[in-house]
Amino acid sequence: MRFTLLLAASACIMAAVLSYLSGRESRLLRADPDSIPKNSAVMAFALSRGEPLFEMHCATCHGAQGEGDPRRGVPALDDGDWLYGTGQVSDIEQVAKYGIRSYHRRAWNLAIMPAYATPRPSARDGRIPSLAPGDIRDLVEFLFRAQTRTADAAAAARGAVVFAGVGGCYDCHAADAKGDSAIGAPDLTDRITLYGDGSRESLAMSIGYGRHGMCPAWADRIEPVGIREVAVFVYSLSRTRGHAGIAIRAVAPGAG
Amino acid sequence: MAAPDPNERCGQASQVSSRRSFIFLGCGALLGLLMAGYSLFTARGTSTLVVPPEDVALVNQQPLSRSDYLQQLQTLFGVNLAHATREQRQKVMNDMIREELFVQRGRELDVASTDPEVRAALVNAVELEIAADAVTAQPTERQLQDYYRSHHERYASEGIMVLRDYVFAPGESAAAAAAAEALKLAAPTPALLARLHASDSGRVNGEEFYFAAKIHLGEPLFEIARHLADGEVSAAIAEADAIHVLYMFQNKKPAAFDFATARDQVLTDYRSDAIGHLRTGDEAFLRKRANVLIADDAR
Numbered sequence: 001m002r003f004t005l006l007l008a009a010s011a012c013i014m015a016a017v018l019s020y021l022s023g024r025e026s027r028l029l030r031a032d033p034d035s036i037p038k039n040s041a042v043m044a045f046a047l048s049r050g051e052p053l054f055e056m057h058c059a060t061c062h063g064a065q066g067e068g069d070p071r072r073g074v075p076a077l078d079d080g081d082w083l084y085g086t087g088q089v090s091d092i093e094q095v096a097k098y099g100i101r102s103y104h105r106r107a108w109n110l111a112i113m114p115a116y117a118t119p120r121p122s123a124r125d126g127r128i129p130s131l132a133p134g135d136i137r138d139l140v141e142f143l144f145r146a147q148t149r150t151a152d153a154a155a156a157a158r159g160a161v162v163f164a165g166v167g168g169c170y171d172c173h174a175a176d177a178k179g180d181s182a183i184g185a186p187d188l189t190d191r192i193t194l195y196g197d198g199s200r201e202s203l204a205m206s207i208g209y210g211r212h213g214m215c216p217a218w219a220d221r222i223e224p225v226g227i228r229e230v231a232v233f234v235y236s237l238s239r240t241r242g243h244a245g246i247a248i249r250a251v252a253p254g255a256g
Numbered sequence: 257m258a259a260p261d262p263n264e265r266c267g268q269a270s271q272v273s274s275r276r277s278f279i280f281l282g283c284g285a286l287l288g289l290l291m292a293g294y295s296l297f298t299a300r301g302t303s304t305l306v307v308p309p310e311d312v313a314l315v316n317q318q319p320l321s322r323s324d325y326l327q328q329l330q331t332l333f334g335v336n337l338a339h340a341t342r343e344q345r346q347k348v349m350n351d352m353i354r355e356e357l358f359v360q361r362g363r364e365l366d367v368a369s370t371d372p373e374v375r376a377a378l379v380n381a382v383e384l385e386i387a388a389d390a391v392t393a394q395p396t397e398r399q400l401q402d403y404y405r406s407h408h409e410r411y412a413s414e415g416i417m418v419l420r421d422y423v424f425a426p427g428e429s430a431a432a433a434a435a436a437e438a439l440k441l442a443a444p445t446p447a448l449l450a451r452l453h454a455s456d457s458g459r460v461n462g463e464e465f466y467f468a469a470k471i472h473l474g475e476p477l478f479e480i481a482r483h484l485a486d487g488e489v490s491a492a493i494a495e496a497d498a499i500h501v502l503y504m505f506q507n508k509k510p511a512a513f514d515f516a517t518a519r520d521q522v523l524t525d526y527r528s529d530a531i532g533h534l535r536t537g538d539e540a541f542l543r544k545r546a547n548v549l550i551a552d553d554a555r
Contacts, residue, residue: 033323033336090323090327132468
């Protein structure tokens with residue numbers, strides 16, 4: 001008799017717990033993603049479940065604290081600087097779900113940095129021409145000047161012409177070189193570099209040999225609620241260091 | 257007064273009671289039915305009366321994703337859910353339902369069997385799906401280093417050369433040979449070139465990557481040029497159009513990238529190969545399980 005009562009009580013408790021969790025998952029999923037940070041209860045629930053998922057699926061590349069790795073072109077997620085979108089939960093969720101250059105139809109696939117020191121800089125767009133070695137050096141000086149670092153003025157002026165002309169750089173990075181987060185084109189004026197240390201050599205490598213990192217699409221591997229939990233967790237990481245993190249990563253003035 | 261029949265009441269907890277057993281059995285059955293009913297009407301993949309929280313609608317049991325709905329709102333109107341008006345939400349919802357209905361109708365009509373664009377899109381979608389599977393697996397650093405070692409010839413900088421291509425008329429082989437000898441002794445100056453009657457072909461101008469020089473010079477001349485050291489002069493080279501003498505100012509040969517420098521490219525190539533293998537494997541599997549009959553005259 002006691003055993004039967006214990007069993008019935010356990011079943012009831014389990015059903016209640018499942019129902020409670022299911023209710024919280026539903027609230028998390030039905031919430032406007034960008035308003036979740038304002039709801040402390042939903043936020044706490046998402047964070048507690050998002051962290052283990054992040055460790056399992058994302059930390060391999062992005063690091064346990066989302067610190068990234070500029071040697072490998074892995075973006076830091078804890079610095080408040082966003083290449084794709086504006087860092088809202090909905091933006092992060094889209095990246096986690098469909099990835100970047102992940103071969104998923106809905107991934108962010110538009111921006112691919114051409115390899116200008118090769119015969120065919122862009123596999124996708126045959127109209128993009130190769131550049132001469134001098135053009136690439138001039139572009140680097142132009143970028144240094146745009147970042148208010150010490151630069152060769154004459155070379156920077158020539159680089160500006162290449163940027164706005166034959167190189168076609170303005171097409172993605174915008175005429176003012178401030179980039180376009182709608183396609184994932186980085187701001188070239190802010191001294192934050194995804195690849196390398198921002199030196200002349202690493203900038204020349206990026207221009208000469210291109211960049212096209214990728215983030216997998218997790219849509220078919222993580223449940224929708226899990227993707228949202230990860231997105232909320234990454235959002236919280238980005239608020240850890242915030243804009244102070246940008247300053248830490250930025251190249252020191254005059255360096256290079 | 258007669259003693260109460262223990263079977264009429266539930267009796268003490270330590271005693272067997274058939275009435276109590278039936279009550280528990282009934283409760284258990286009821287609880288089981290309730291749980292089964294709840295699961296049946298809410299579980300994914302079954303006919304359900306409840307829209308799952310991750311979706312915004314079900315169209316003939318086909319879910320419309322909530323995140324796609326939000327994305328569509330953002331794309332069409334540039335607003336998030338909190339700032340979207342009722343009309344905007346309605347418009348997006350109607351568009352998504354319409355699209356889903358037409359997709360379902362397209363499947364009923366089997367448009368893939370007749371419409372070449374749909375067929376191409378399906379092939380492309382399946383290829384992308386295979387590729388997406390391949391890229392989700394993150395290779396280890398060890399795997400990447402092994403790949404780099406086995407394909408190290410791919411990872412090098414593009415060579416750069418600064419040279420001049422001096423030309424002589426086809427009959428002036430002696431003058432060309434003399435010019436080659438003279439240029440071995442002194443760097444080309446306008447005066448020297450005038451004295452040698454050498455003119456610049458204009459094919460190459462300034463610093464060029466190897467691939468550009470190869471296009472401009474043509475393969476035979478480029479093959480000779482790329483072996484010249486700084487300040488070295490080629491022999492006179494007779495070609496159909498003229499006799500050429502190449503003077504190399506600077507030849508910066510391709511330099512191998514170390515693993516750290518090449519890692520990004522190594523990872524891309526590694527994944528491309530993995531995708532290629534996976535696609536080949538998938539195609540082989542599909543062919544193996546398919547029943548393909550080919551007409552005699554088409555074999």
